[in-house]
Amino acid sequence: MPAKDKTLEDLFLHTLKDVLYAEKQILKALPRMAKAADSDELKQAFEQHREETQGQIERLEEVFKMLGKPARGVQCEAINGIIEESKEVMEDFADSEALDAGILAAAQAVEHYEITRYGSLKTWAEELGMRDATKLLDQTLQEEKKTDQLLTKLAEARVNTKAA
Protein backbone atom coordinates (compact mmCIF):
# COMPACT_ATOMS: atom_id res chain seq x y z
CA MET A 1 0.00 0.00 0.00
CA PRO A 2 1.42 3.46 -0.84
CA ALA A 3 2.34 5.40 2.31
CA LYS A 4 -0.17 8.15 1.53
CA ASP A 5 -3.14 5.75 1.56
CA LYS A 6 -2.42 4.48 5.04
CA THR A 7 -4.89 5.12 7.83
CA LEU A 8 -4.88 5.49 11.58
CA GLU A 9 -5.88 1.83 11.77
CA ASP A 10 -2.66 0.92 9.96
CA LEU A 11 -0.66 3.00 12.44
CA PHE A 12 -2.53 1.37 15.32
CA LEU A 13 -1.82 -2.14 13.99
CA HIS A 14 1.84 -1.33 13.33
CA THR A 15 2.32 0.03 16.85
CA LEU A 16 0.50 -2.97 18.32
CA LYS A 17 3.02 -5.25 16.60
CA ASP A 18 5.88 -3.09 17.85
CA VAL A 19 4.61 -3.32 21.44
CA LEU A 20 3.98 -7.08 21.20
CA TYR A 21 7.61 -7.54 20.17
CA ALA A 22 8.70 -5.20 22.98
CA GLU A 23 6.71 -7.10 25.62
CA LYS A 24 8.21 -10.40 24.51
CA GLN A 25 11.73 -8.99 24.78
CA ILE A 26 10.91 -7.60 28.21
CA LEU A 27 9.60 -11.02 29.27
CA LYS A 28 13.01 -12.46 28.41
CA ALA A 29 14.95 -9.59 30.02
CA LEU A 30 13.17 -9.57 33.39
CA PRO A 31 14.60 -12.85 34.77
CA ARG A 32 18.10 -11.61 33.86
CA MET A 33 17.44 -8.37 35.72
CA ALA A 34 15.99 -10.23 38.74
CA LYS A 35 19.06 -12.45 38.83
CA ALA A 36 21.46 -9.51 38.58
CA ALA A 37 19.75 -7.30 41.17
CA ASP A 38 21.31 -7.09 44.59
CA SER A 39 18.33 -6.33 46.83
CA ASP A 40 15.60 -8.89 47.46
CA GLU A 41 12.89 -6.27 47.04
CA LEU A 42 14.12 -5.43 43.57
CA LYS A 43 14.37 -9.12 42.61
CA GLN A 44 10.80 -9.59 43.81
CA ALA A 45 9.56 -6.55 41.88
CA PHE A 46 11.00 -7.96 38.65
CA GLU A 47 9.53 -11.41 39.26
CA GLN A 48 6.13 -9.89 39.92
CA HIS A 49 6.37 -7.71 36.82
CA ARG A 50 7.24 -10.78 34.78
CA GLU A 51 3.88 -12.33 35.62
CA GLU A 52 2.14 -9.06 34.84
CA THR A 53 3.92 -8.89 31.49
CA GLN A 54 2.52 -12.32 30.60
CA GLY A 55 -0.99 -10.96 31.19
CA GLN A 56 -0.22 -7.84 29.15
CA ILE A 57 0.82 -10.00 26.20
CA GLU A 58 -2.49 -11.84 26.45
CA ARG A 59 -4.36 -8.51 26.37
CA LEU A 60 -2.46 -7.50 23.23
CA GLU A 61 -3.42 -10.84 21.64
CA GLU A 62 -7.05 -10.03 22.44
CA VAL A 63 -6.75 -6.69 20.63
CA PHE A 64 -5.24 -8.39 17.57
CA LYS A 65 -8.24 -10.73 17.59
CA MET A 66 -10.62 -7.74 17.68
CA LEU A 67 -8.89 -6.42 14.56
CA GLY A 68 -9.11 -9.85 12.93
CA LYS A 69 -5.32 -9.88 12.52
CA PRO A 70 -2.71 -12.47 13.53
CA ALA A 71 -0.77 -11.50 16.68
CA ARG A 72 2.63 -11.03 15.13
CA GLY A 73 5.37 -8.80 16.48
CA VAL A 74 7.64 -6.57 14.46
CA GLN A 75 11.25 -5.62 15.34
CA CYS A 76 11.26 -2.64 17.66
CA GLU A 77 14.65 -0.92 17.63
CA ALA A 78 13.71 1.26 20.57
CA ILE A 79 13.20 -1.59 23.04
CA ASN A 80 16.23 -3.41 21.64
CA GLY A 81 18.32 -0.33 22.44
CA ILE A 82 16.83 0.13 25.89
CA ILE A 83 17.41 -3.54 26.81
CA GLU A 84 20.91 -3.42 25.34
CA GLU A 85 21.70 -0.51 27.67
CA SER A 86 20.33 -2.44 30.65
CA LYS A 87 22.70 -5.33 29.82
CA GLU A 88 25.61 -2.92 29.64
CA VAL A 89 24.87 -1.41 33.03
CA MET A 90 24.54 -4.89 34.60
CA GLU A 91 27.97 -5.83 33.25
CA ASP A 92 29.75 -2.53 33.82
CA PHE A 93 28.55 -2.19 37.42
CA ALA A 94 28.43 -5.88 38.45
CA ASP A 95 28.93 -6.32 42.22
CA SER A 96 29.41 -2.57 42.69
CA GLU A 97 27.60 -0.28 45.13
CA ALA A 98 25.88 1.39 42.17
CA LEU A 99 24.51 -1.80 40.60
CA ASP A 100 20.93 -1.57 41.87
CA ALA A 101 20.74 2.15 41.11
CA GLY A 102 21.72 1.36 37.51
CA ILE A 103 19.32 -1.57 37.18
CA LEU A 104 16.48 0.49 38.64
CA ALA A 105 17.15 3.29 36.15
CA ALA A 106 17.24 0.79 33.28
CA ALA A 107 13.94 -0.72 34.40
CA GLN A 108 12.37 2.73 34.59
CA ALA A 109 13.48 3.43 31.02
CA VAL A 110 11.64 0.25 29.98
CA GLU A 111 8.51 1.32 31.88
CA HIS A 112 8.53 4.80 30.36
CA TYR A 113 8.78 3.33 26.88
CA GLU A 114 5.76 1.15 27.59
CA ILE A 115 3.82 4.01 29.18
CA THR A 116 4.30 6.22 26.13
CA ARG A 117 3.37 3.44 23.67
CA TYR A 118 0.29 2.26 25.56
CA GLY A 119 -0.76 5.91 25.93
CA SER A 120 -0.70 6.36 22.15
CA LEU A 121 -2.41 3.01 21.51
CA LYS A 122 -5.18 3.86 23.96
CA THR A 123 -5.78 7.29 22.34
CA TRP A 124 -5.95 5.73 18.89
CA ALA A 125 -8.24 2.87 19.99
CA GLU A 126 -10.61 5.50 21.37
CA GLU A 127 -10.41 7.49 18.15
CA LEU A 128 -11.14 4.32 16.16
CA GLY A 129 -14.20 3.67 18.33
CA MET A 130 -12.78 0.40 19.69
CA ARG A 131 -14.23 0.52 23.18
CA ASP A 132 -13.17 -2.92 24.38
CA ALA A 133 -9.65 -2.46 23.08
CA THR A 134 -9.46 0.94 24.79
CA LYS A 135 -10.36 -0.71 28.08
CA LEU A 136 -7.75 -3.48 27.73
CA LEU A 137 -5.01 -1.02 26.73
CA ASP A 138 -5.91 1.24 29.63
CA GLN A 139 -5.66 -1.66 32.09
CA THR A 140 -2.12 -2.30 30.95
CA LEU A 141 -1.29 1.41 30.97
CA GLN A 142 -2.37 1.67 34.60
CA GLU A 143 -0.29 -1.40 35.52
CA GLU A 144 2.79 0.09 33.86
CA LYS A 145 2.30 3.37 35.71
CA LYS A 146 2.02 1.47 39.01
CA THR A 147 5.21 -0.44 38.24
CA ASP A 148 7.00 2.83 37.50
CA GLN A 149 5.80 4.24 40.83
CA LEU A 150 7.01 1.11 42.64
CA LEU A 151 10.43 1.44 41.00
CA THR A 152 10.60 5.11 42.00
CA LYS A 153 9.79 4.11 45.59
CA LEU A 154 12.53 1.46 45.54
CA ALA A 155 14.99 4.02 44.14
CA GLU A 156 14.14 6.45 46.95
CA ALA A 157 14.30 3.69 49.57
CA ARG A 158 17.76 2.78 48.30
CA VAL A 159 18.94 6.37 48.81
CA ASN A 160 17.42 6.53 52.31
CA THR A 161 18.92 3.21 53.37
CA LYS A 162 22.32 4.39 52.28
CA ALA A 163 21.91 7.68 54.14
CA ALA A 164 20.81 5.91 57.35
Place this chain on the structure above:
Amino acid sequence: MPAKDKTLEDLFLHTLKDVLYAEKQILKALPRMAKAADSDELKQAFEQHREETQGQIERLEEVFKMLGKPARGVQCEAINGIIEESKEVMEDFADSEALDAGILAAAQAVEHYEITRYGSLKTWAEELGMRDATKLLDQTLQEEKKTDQLLTKLAEARVNTKAA
Protein backbone atom coordinates in the same frame (compact mmCIF):
# COMPACT_ATOMS: atom_id res chain seq x y z
CA MET B 1 38.62 -0.06 36.81
CA PRO B 2 37.05 -3.42 37.80
CA ALA B 3 33.22 -3.27 37.70
CA LYS B 4 32.93 -4.01 41.43
CA ASP B 5 34.94 -0.91 42.41
CA LYS B 6 32.68 1.48 40.55
CA THR B 7 30.69 4.06 42.46
CA LEU B 8 27.49 6.01 42.07
CA GLU B 9 29.59 8.88 40.71
CA ASP B 10 30.78 6.59 37.90
CA LEU B 11 27.17 5.67 37.11
CA PHE B 12 26.22 9.35 37.19
CA LEU B 13 29.04 10.29 34.82
CA HIS B 14 28.25 7.41 32.45
CA THR B 15 24.58 8.38 32.29
CA LEU B 16 25.49 12.03 31.79
CA LYS B 17 27.52 11.00 28.72
CA ASP B 18 24.65 8.86 27.48
CA VAL B 19 22.22 11.77 27.79
CA LEU B 20 24.63 14.24 26.15
CA TYR B 21 24.84 11.92 23.16
CA ALA B 22 21.04 11.54 23.18
CA GLU B 23 20.45 15.31 23.25
CA LYS B 24 22.80 15.82 20.32
CA GLN B 25 20.97 13.18 18.30
CA ILE B 26 17.65 14.79 19.19
CA LEU B 27 19.01 18.19 18.10
CA LYS B 28 19.67 16.66 14.67
CA ALA B 29 16.34 14.82 14.51
CA LEU B 30 14.06 17.73 15.41
CA PRO B 31 14.42 19.72 12.15
CA ARG B 32 13.63 16.51 10.22
CA MET B 33 10.52 16.01 12.30
CA ALA B 34 9.47 19.66 11.92
CA LYS B 35 9.88 19.36 8.16
CA ALA B 36 7.89 16.12 7.96
CA ALA B 37 5.01 17.24 10.20
CA ASP B 38 1.78 18.23 8.54
CA SER B 39 0.29 20.72 10.99
CA ASP B 40 1.84 24.13 11.59
CA GLU B 41 1.39 23.82 15.35
CA LEU B 42 3.41 20.62 15.41
CA LYS B 43 6.15 22.14 13.24
CA GLN B 44 6.30 25.08 15.62
CA ALA B 45 6.46 22.83 18.68
CA PHE B 46 9.48 21.02 17.24
CA GLU B 47 11.25 24.25 16.33
CA GLN B 48 10.71 25.59 19.82
CA HIS B 49 11.91 22.34 21.38
CA ARG B 50 15.04 22.54 19.25
CA GLU B 51 16.03 25.81 20.90
CA GLU B 52 15.26 24.35 24.30
CA THR B 53 17.42 21.32 23.52
CA GLN B 54 20.35 23.64 22.80
CA GLY B 55 19.95 25.10 26.28
CA GLN B 56 19.69 21.62 27.80
CA ILE B 57 22.99 20.63 26.21
CA GLU B 58 24.59 23.72 27.75
CA ARG B 59 23.28 22.69 31.17
CA LEU B 60 24.77 19.21 30.74
CA GLU B 61 28.10 20.81 29.84
CA GLU B 62 27.88 22.80 33.08
CA VAL B 63 27.42 19.60 35.06
CA PHE B 64 30.45 18.01 33.36
CA LYS B 65 32.43 21.08 34.40
CA MET B 66 31.28 20.65 38.02
CA LEU B 67 32.64 17.10 37.92
CA GLY B 68 35.89 18.32 36.35
CA LYS B 69 35.32 16.02 33.37
CA PRO B 70 35.31 16.73 29.62
CA ALA B 71 31.79 16.91 28.12
CA ARG B 72 31.98 13.83 25.92
CA GLY B 73 29.01 11.78 24.80
CA VAL B 74 28.86 8.01 24.59
CA GLN B 75 26.77 5.95 22.13
CA CYS B 76 23.26 5.51 23.47
CA GLU B 77 21.55 2.59 21.77
CA ALA B 78 18.20 3.50 23.30
CA ILE B 79 17.92 6.92 21.68
CA ASN B 80 19.32 5.55 18.42
CA GLY B 81 16.49 3.00 18.38
CA ILE B 82 13.82 5.55 19.29
CA ILE B 83 14.98 7.96 16.57
CA GLU B 84 15.25 5.10 14.07
CA GLU B 85 11.60 4.29 14.73
CA SER B 86 10.60 7.92 14.23
CA LYS B 87 12.30 7.86 10.81
CA GLU B 88 10.42 4.69 9.90
CA VAL B 89 7.05 6.17 10.83
CA MET B 90 7.79 9.35 8.83
CA GLU B 91 8.57 7.25 5.76
CA ASP B 92 5.87 4.61 6.15
CA PHE B 93 3.09 7.15 6.73
CA ALA B 94 4.32 10.04 4.52
CA ASP B 95 1.43 12.20 3.26
CA SER B 96 -1.12 9.96 4.97
CA GLU B 97 -3.90 10.98 7.35
CA ALA B 98 -2.05 9.20 10.18
CA LEU B 99 1.30 10.98 9.68
CA ASP B 100 1.01 13.55 12.48
CA ALA B 101 -0.39 10.97 14.89
CA GLY B 102 2.69 8.83 14.22
CA ILE B 103 5.14 11.72 14.52
CA LEU B 104 3.52 12.89 17.76
CA ALA B 105 3.81 9.40 19.23
CA ALA B 106 7.46 9.20 18.17
CA ALA B 107 8.19 12.57 19.76
CA GLN B 108 6.51 11.46 22.97
CA ALA B 109 8.70 8.37 23.06
CA VAL B 110 11.73 10.70 22.86
CA GLU B 111 10.37 12.88 25.69
CA HIS B 112 9.66 9.89 27.92
CA TYR B 113 13.19 8.63 27.44
CA GLU B 114 14.55 12.01 28.48
CA ILE B 115 12.16 12.28 31.44
CA THR B 116 13.27 8.92 32.82
CA ARG B 117 16.99 9.68 32.35
CA TYR B 118 16.87 13.18 33.82
CA GLY B 119 14.80 11.79 36.70
CA SER B 120 17.57 9.29 37.52
CA LEU B 121 20.32 11.87 37.06
CA LYS B 122 18.57 14.32 39.37
CA THR B 123 18.10 11.65 42.10
CA TRP B 124 21.77 10.68 41.90
CA ALA B 125 23.01 14.29 41.88
CA GLU B 126 21.03 14.83 45.10
CA GLU B 127 22.46 11.66 46.60
CA LEU B 128 25.97 12.81 45.67
CA GLY B 129 25.33 16.14 47.39
CA MET B 130 25.71 18.11 44.14
CA ARG B 131 23.18 20.85 44.81
CA ASP B 132 23.87 23.03 41.77
CA ALA B 133 23.82 20.06 39.44
CA THR B 134 20.54 18.89 40.98
CA LYS B 135 19.03 22.30 40.22
CA LEU B 136 20.21 22.31 36.60
CA LEU B 137 19.00 18.76 35.97
CA ASP B 138 15.65 19.57 37.54
CA GLN B 139 15.23 22.60 35.26
CA THR B 140 15.64 20.37 32.24
CA LEU B 141 13.39 17.68 33.73
CA GLN B 142 10.61 20.24 34.15
CA GLU B 143 11.07 21.46 30.56
CA GLU B 144 10.83 17.90 29.23
CA LYS B 145 7.66 17.28 31.21
CA LYS B 146 6.15 20.48 29.82
CA THR B 147 7.04 19.43 26.28
CA ASP B 148 5.41 16.05 26.87
CA GLN B 149 2.25 17.80 28.10
CA LEU B 150 2.24 20.06 25.03
CA LEU B 151 2.55 17.02 22.75
CA THR B 152 -0.31 15.31 24.60
CA LYS B 153 -2.43 18.44 24.08
CA LEU B 154 -1.58 18.48 20.37
CA ALA B 155 -2.47 14.79 20.10
CA GLU B 156 -5.85 15.44 21.73
CA ALA B 157 -6.46 18.53 19.58
CA ARG B 158 -5.76 16.42 16.49
CA VAL B 159 -8.42 13.91 17.55
CA ASN B 160 -10.95 16.67 18.27
CA THR B 161 -10.33 18.47 14.98
CA LYS B 162 -10.89 15.24 13.12
CA ALA B 163 -14.10 14.57 15.05
CA ALA B 164 -15.44 18.10 14.34
